[in-house]
Amino acid sequence: MSAELPSPSATSVSLLPAERERASTALLTDRYELTMLQAALADGTAHRHCVFEVFTRRLPLGRRYGVVAGTGRLLEAIADFRFTEAELRYLSRHGVVDRPTLRFLADYRFSGNVVGYAEGECFFPGSPVLVVEGTFAEAVLLETLALSVLNYDSAVASAASRMTSAAVDRPCLEMGGRRAHEQAAVAAARAAVVAGFAGTSNLEAGRRYGVPTIGTAAHSYTLLHDDEPSAFAAQVAAQGAGTTLLVDTYDVARGVEHAVAAAGTGLGAVRLDSGDLPTLAHEVRAQLDALGATGTRIVVSSDLDEHAIAGLAVAPVDSYGVGTSVVTGSGAPTCGMVYKLVAREGRDGSLEPVAKASASKTSSGGRKAAARRLGDDGRAVEEVVVSGPDHSVATWAPQTADLRALHVPLVVEGAVDTRWTGAPGVNLAVERHEASRAELPRGARRLSAGDPALDTVHVRLDDA
Template sequence: MTTSPPASTALLTDRYELTMVDAALADGTASRACVFEVFARRLPAGRRYGVVAGTGRLLEALEHFRFGDAELDWLREGEVVSGAMLDYLADYRFRGRISGYAEGELYFPGSPLLVVEAPFADGVLLETLVLSILNYDSAIAAAASRMTSAAGERPCLEMGSRRAHESAAVAAARAAVVAGFAGTSNLEAGRRYDLETIGTAAHAFTLLHDDERSAFVSQIASAGPGTTLLVDTYDVEQGVLTAVDAAGTALGAVRLDSGDLPTVAREVREQLDSLGATETKIVVSSDLDEYAIAALAVAPVDSYGVGTSVVTGSGAPTCGMVYKLVLREGSDGAMHAVAKASAGGKASVGGRKTAGRRIENGLATEEVVLLSPDADVPALGQVAEVDELRPLHVTFVADGELQPGWTGADGVRRAAQRHHESLAELPRAARRLSAGDPAIPTEIITV
């Protein structure tokens, strides 16, 4: 009995991915060499930057993207695809190449976030899974990044599991840590990615006991005086008094989960100090988002417990990233740039791309996307002042082989580091919470 992800991720996809491949197998185009690209046409309204997250999870899911008997039987019985397609799926392993922005990296409209190179069939099958993971995880990381920016040196703790789908909650905890959160209440996320897990007690624990003191005494006996006591079940002032009386001045922290937090935090700080509990910290946790965190900047608060707003992307619960065919082999054997041409803001730019971030005097000034109209891979060396361009593309999978360092707990640590360093490069205005344009412009240069 394990808590691993599903043994196969292959049916976590849209039906049309399979039926397209079925038709392409029959007409011979399934084996055409293709390049697919993931990008976002825009950031959520008013946001200054996006944060790539989920890449590690995607690479983990890719290892489990296999069609086993259970999947094939169901596809056969439902007559979803042909017998030839079932044979193809039974042998499916991704044997192509995946490169793109490192997890934790920032992005802007048009940034070529992920590049998948494979025969059409092998590449198109991954579309839905790639987008599900990147769109959700990146939405959480983008919101979390604004919160950790607003919190400054004070730690943010992710406590939103109950406001998200139970598996999404695990991904959300992970994405929040990529964007600077210090820990999570979610145990499965802790187990799977070696994250710091945190937790205090709920009002139910106090209500279970005959009185508040009994509950505090019990929690201290179990967890030691360094624990965090929830003091707002009945009356906050009395709760603080009881807490310090029960735990002594070595009490680790008190948690406030209701009321006007700036006011209550100030009163509680004064009370704790007057009781000699000057080292006892204050954790707040009531419907916080980046704006509420910013509003608490001058309040005597030591850490922020964030729930609903982080796991729902604080108003932007998905990213709108798309997965587009940008280059494919033709019947002439040559590679051709392709793009949807029609109306409604959905046109895309065909051709192969790479990207660099222009850094001047330590600050990012521009996202430079190099576009090659043909099969050649563009190189940053093709533009002037190449020393100012920080390369953004790294390799995740080569010839079907997962490259080391991007998955598991190591991947999360590396992504958090990447996020931290990339954010430090942005102009300070990028961290403003108010609505505005992307922090730096994206320039597309055809080489």
């Protein structure tokens, strides 16, 4: 099973091509986004220039870093954020908004700018992972969509990264589709691959995003046949000796014996899906070797998470199949990301910082830029969040070699940068995560409870 993904295509900045009939994403939102729009249109504030920011106040307990994922999916969804006749008819029939608002929505096109952390990048509390800039009317409508995509996908990728880290150089395979909503299963497969998984059992993820797909047979296939030897013989006849045979439907030792008898010593792999996996793996490896199947791999599954994978580190396991834990974020099914207005156009036309001051839910006003400071050894030492006069922050770039800028352009004047979408976008995200995680300080990958791997330092340009 190869973890290779398609190479990225040449850079192009445009709206997504109409490769297939695409459904509108405009109603994947909360009602109050539209009722706010109606009120703002009525009082004349809807067209004020605004800056919104996506960030999380904290990481899940014990997590040392998060992983940005879903960016490519979000960009695809923004390109499809259109109020067609069907959406407008629904809104009108149910009295969600008034006629002037419906007329505005009929012509809605996001024409603003979006910058953010590249998909696959690690993030920390307070990291400005996405910045959406446009009129209030344009940008507020994207709030729920952005959060639903980024919160779920980033939760899956953050868990998946811990799993692939614990697995070291052994492949992890995503097979959790049956434990998630059917569309969430596609998103989860994609996010897991961003964080280093080598493949997925989900065919739609393979079709949409070029993700390698895996899978051979379940216990039901063995139970269908009169006995295990005939089941294995039929599978080998259909799929070849390189297939993976599930050997724990009845007795594992006899299952291994039947598997090698059916496929010969060139059998590709056996899978263990129950029992004491560390002990079974050692026993099965010894049995395979004694039968001459020294090249046959051992795949384990059965409710694995990052801790179980770490516990199998010394077992003779070749790859891990992970289901429920990865698609549910391994106990942290959301990242707690929020979408907050941080700057708005004032009466004089300039952007003014604004901030929420509620207890325990504060935000920091003003546009921000971000960079990661690297030490002499190339490892990250701190997250740097830059604030200050709006025009200065908007054009800020690191002036020293020890700072790596984190924001990249994603949407420019309404045009989606298609490098980040589809299969090429997944490939870029895989590369970015591998590089980002590799530069984290030693200890960042520990599974034990601890503080975030990097402290976040706030720097004001006018203080520099």
